[in-house]
Amino acid sequence: MVEWLPLIWFGIIGFGVFMYVLLDGFVLGIGMLSRLAANEEERDIMMNSVAPIWDGNETWLVLGGAGLLAAFPPVYSAMLTALYLPLSLMLMALIFRGVAFEFRFKARDKRGWNFAFQAGSVVVTFCQGVSLGALVAGINVVDNQYLGGAFDWFSPFALMTGLALVAGYALLGATWLVIKAEGPLQTRAYGWSRTLLAAVVVFMALVSLWVPFLDDAYAQRWFGWPNIVWLLPVPAITLALCAGLYRSLGRRATFKPFLYSLGLFAVGYAGLAISIWPHILPPHLTIWNAASPPATQGFLLVGLVALLPFILFYTAYSYWVFRGKVTASTGYH
Incomplete structure (x- = not known):
C-alpha cells in the first residue's frame, strides 16, 4: 500500500485540478464572452446562468493546492516560487472577478463592474494557461x-x-450558453462555438506539435516504438470529438456541444499527463522522489475519503437544482 500512496495522491490532485478546470472553466468563459452581449439584459442572462454555482468551483482549486502541499511539498514550494508572478496575478484577478460579480447586480451603472468581470476572467484564464505551459516546459x-x-x-x-x-474556456462558456439560453442569445452562442472550435483545433494542433520538441523524453514517449501504437487513440479520439462537436452544432443540439467540449478538455488533459509522466514537476521531480512521508499521505487520505463524497454530492445537487433555462429575471437581485 505504501508504494501506491504517491500514485493515489497524484490521481486525487489531478482529479481536483481537472474538476476546477471543467467547472470554473465555463464560468470564466462566460465572463470573457459577456463582452459580446448585445445589451444588459443578455449580459444578465449570461451571468445568471452561472450565479448559483460559480463560487463553489474554487473548492476544487483549494483541494488541488492543499493536496499538493500535503502530499508533494517540494513541488508546492518550487512551483509557487517559479510561478510566483503569474499565480499572484491570477489570485488577484480571481478576487477582482468575484467582487465584480457580486457588486454588478447591485450597481446602477454596471459598466465598470462589467469590465472588471470581463478583464478578471481573461487575466485568470491567461495566467492559468501560462503557468501550465511553464510547468510542461520544465x-x-x-x-x-x-x-x-x-x-x-x-x-x-x-x-x-x-x-x-x-x-x-471561451468554448466551454459558449456551449454552456447553448444549454442555458434561448432565442437570439442561444443562436449567437452556436456561432461563437463554431468559431471557437476552429481556434481550439488550431491551438491543440500547435501544442501537440510543439510539446515533443520541448524535451527528448517527450518525443520518445509519443513517437518511440511501441508507444506510438499505444498512444494512437489519443489523437484519434480528439479528432472524433472535434467532428462530433461540429456536427452537434450544425444540428443545433442542446447538451451534446457542451459534453463534446468537456471531452476535448479531458483528452487534452490526459495528453499532457502522458507527456510528463512519471514527473509531477518536470524535468527533475517525479511522483516518488517528491512525495511526503507515507505516514503523512496515509493520515490525510483517511480524511479525504470521508470528505470527498460530500463535495461531489453538493456539487452535483447544486447543478441539478438549478437546471433548466435562464432568463434575465432569474438570479441575483
Missing part, C-alpha cells in the same frame, strides 16, 4: 530548490498555452 529544481529567476516562466510556448486556454 522548471529547474535541484535538491528540491528552485534555481531559476523570476521570469523563467516567460516563453513563447507558455504564452501560446495561455492563449489556447482562453480559447478553450
Whole structure:
C-alpha cells in the first residue's frame, strides 16, 4: 500500500485540478464572452446562468493546492516560487472577478463592474494557461530548490498555452450558453462555438506539435516504438470529438456541444499527463522522489475519503437544482 500512496495522491490532485478546470472553466468563459452581449439584459442572462454555482468551483482549486502541499511539498514550494508572478496575478484577478460579480447586480451603472468581470476572467484564464505551459516546459529544481529567476516562466510556448486556454474556456462558456439560453442569445452562442472550435483545433494542433520538441523524453514517449501504437487513440479520439462537436452544432443540439467540449478538455488533459509522466514537476521531480512521508499521505487520505463524497454530492445537487433555462429575471437581485 505504501508504494501506491504517491500514485493515489497524484490521481486525487489531478482529479481536483481537472474538476476546477471543467467547472470554473465555463464560468470564466462566460465572463470573457459577456463582452459580446448585445445589451444588459443578455449580459444578465449570461451571468445568471452561472450565479448559483460559480463560487463553489474554487473548492476544487483549494483541494488541488492543499493536496499538493500535503502530499508533494517540494513541488508546492518550487512551483509557487517559479510561478510566483503569474499565480499572484491570477489570485488577484480571481478576487477582482468575484467582487465584480457580486457588486454588478447591485450597481446602477454596471459598466465598470462589467469590465472588471470581463478583464478578471481573461487575466485568470491567461495566467492559468501560462503557468501550465511553464510547468510542461520544465522548471529547474535541484535538491528540491528552485534555481531559476523570476521570469523563467516567460516563453513563447507558455504564452501560446495561455492563449489556447482562453480559447478553450471561451468554448466551454459558449456551449454552456447553448444549454442555458434561448432565442437570439442561444443562436449567437452556436456561432461563437463554431468559431471557437476552429481556434481550439488550431491551438491543440500547435501544442501537440510543439510539446515533443520541448524535451527528448517527450518525443520518445509519443513517437518511440511501441508507444506510438499505444498512444494512437489519443489523437484519434480528439479528432472524433472535434467532428462530433461540429456536427452537434450544425444540428443545433442542446447538451451534446457542451459534453463534446468537456471531452476535448479531458483528452487534452490526459495528453499532457502522458507527456510528463512519471514527473509531477518536470524535468527533475517525479511522483516518488517528491512525495511526503507515507505516514503523512496515509493520515490525510483517511480524511479525504470521508470528505470527498460530500463535495461531489453538493456539487452535483447544486447543478441539478438549478437546471433548466435562464432568463434575465432569474438570479441575483
